[in-house]
Amino acid sequence: MLSETTKGGASWDSIDIELMTDRTVLKNLSELLRANGGILVCHLCDDVSELIAGILVIRASKEAWVLCGQCLRKIPLQGPVAS
Numbered sequence: 101m102l103s104e105t106t107k108g109g110a111s112w113d114s115i116d117i118e119l120m121t122d123r124t125v126l127k128n129l130s131e132l133l134r135a136n137g138g139i140l141v142c143h144l145c146d147d148v149s150e151l152i153a154g155i156l157v158i159r160a161s162k163e164a165w166v167l168c169g170q171c172l173r174k175i176p177l178q179g180p181v182a183s
């Protein structure tokens with residue numbers, strides 16, 4: 101007997117990805133890290149001189165990627181991230 105319900109449609113719906121580009125949020129996070137002796141550095145290039153442009157939150161795997169502007173543009177998201 102089948103107990104699991106197979107959902108139809110795109111599997112992407114279950115991968116809850118959110119891109120945070122709110123400057124206030126980024127600034128607050130950066131200041132919070134700095135207060136703890138850390139800095140907000142891009143997860144992909146580790147370049148401390150690059151400004152952080154957004155945080156990609158993957159709820160399904162409870163991950164958060166801090167990304168600079170250059171790396172953010174490399175990620176294939178639906179629609180243009182920056183115009």
Ligand SMILES: [Zn+2]
Pocket residue numbers: 142143144145146147150167168169170171172
């Ligand atoms: Zn980067």
